[in-house]
Amino acid sequence: MPGDYDAILVVSFGGPEGPEDVLPFLENVLRGKNVPRERMMEVAEHYQSFGGVSPINEQNRRLIAALEEELARRGPKLPIYWGNRNWRPLLPDTLNRMAEDGVKRAIAFFTSAFSSYSGCRQYRENIAEAQQTVGPDAPRVDKLRMFYNHPAFVEVNAENLRAALDRIPTDRRDDALVLFSAHSIPMSMADNCRYQQQLAESSRLVAEAVGHPKYELVYQSRSGPPQQPWLEPDVCDVIEERHSEGTAADVVVLPIGFVSDHMEVIYDLDTEAKELCERLGIGFQRAATVGVHPKFVGMIRDLVVERTTDGAARPALGDLGPSHDVCPVDCCTYTPRRPPVAKS
Structure with a gap:
């Protein structure tokens, strides 16, 4: 209202x-x-x-x-x-x-x-x-x-992705692997929200806007105990797997799950993922966040x-439509699941 x-x-x-x-x-x-x-x-x-x-x-x-x-x-x-x-x-x-x-x-x-x-x-x-x-x-x-699917958010991310792809030599640009990265969350949290669905939709919209079909959605920065399931795949695991397959000479990482360069971006991506690519001989580009x-x-x-404004337009791209203004009572609920304690 x-x-x-x-x-x-x-x-x-x-x-x-x-x-x-x-x-x-x-x-x-x-x-x-x-x-x-x-x-x-x-x-x-x-x-x-x-x-x-x-x-x-x-x-x-x-x-x-x-x-x-x-x-x-x-x-x-x-x-x-x-x-x-x-x-x-x-x-x-x-x-x-x-x-x-x-x-x-x-x-x-x-x-x-x-x-x-x-x-x-x-x-x-x-x-x-x-x-x-x-x-x-x-x-x-x-x-x-x-x-996540507002035209302006998609457009800015598309601009940033194009700029990162343009830093790759022309003869290798079409084969570059784009990794849209977001903070991992526990599966018990993901099961009760549209986080994965929205991330997949936003990544698709940005990739289509740029016309670059070679992309994957990956996750980063998990912090729970190893026995607790979190969203995967991890960004560094994917880089290693694609390198072993010989399908990633260049990688562009766009941290679509972040609106600015948090510590998780500058450490997990600009430091760890970049160093991994350098060690494997893979070209690394990191696309900017939307920032300001x-x-x-x-x-x-x-x-x-x-x-x-009464009756104002609510622009949204894709098939999911604009997100709700007022969250339903059961929206994004989360009850942490403690992993079982191993018996000695």
Whole structure:
């Protein structure tokens, strides 16, 4: 339903901004999750190798600044607030500031294009918990729809893929293998959402827009115990398999599951996958994320206008149609399945 909003809330994951932030941040991320401590320490080393700073917060600052310029130019003129799940600025603090500023109703943009528990429902739970913390003056918060098949999201990814393919010599370009990569999630989470379906559709739309049929959807950055099933195949496993088959002289990786260059992108892809390709003698290109591309920023503004305008068009490519505005009660539910304990 169209509504009168007095603010926009950008909701994101958060990340450390110094070496002393890394362990507290990761403890926030992994609280209540069945992730071995040795895996947490391994990920901590990834962050420390980059000075203990995740790029995500600075990228969100750039996105908010670009969106502020877009709203100043095209409207609607709404203030933008920013709250994270795992690190400052945390959602309870942000909603408290919004209440103090007199905000009554906000529309939220989640920095996730795809439906899953961790990419949508958990953020809604985080907002509800923050509202309870703030109390009766907390603003109402509605969310914008998922945008995995929005024409602008597809178009920007297609532009970025073309640019990466153009860096490959012409005589090898058509044979290059494009790997659309996304964060892996537990199968018990994937079974209750449309994450895989949406990723497959978005990858297809981008590949078709570029006219490059040689592509696969792969996953990265799993963090659960080995005995717990997660989405596969892993990006590095696919690179090794295609190399052994002799079918991948060049690889282009497009992290379609990410809207900006998170730590998982710059470590798992720009470091590990790139080093693997170099060792195997495979050409490696990494396509850019949508970041602050003007068309992507304009899409966010258009989604806000869409929600505030009665009868507005809801553009979406492909066969799945536009995602829902209001999530069903059972949407993206997740009950972690503990793997069985081995008997000695």
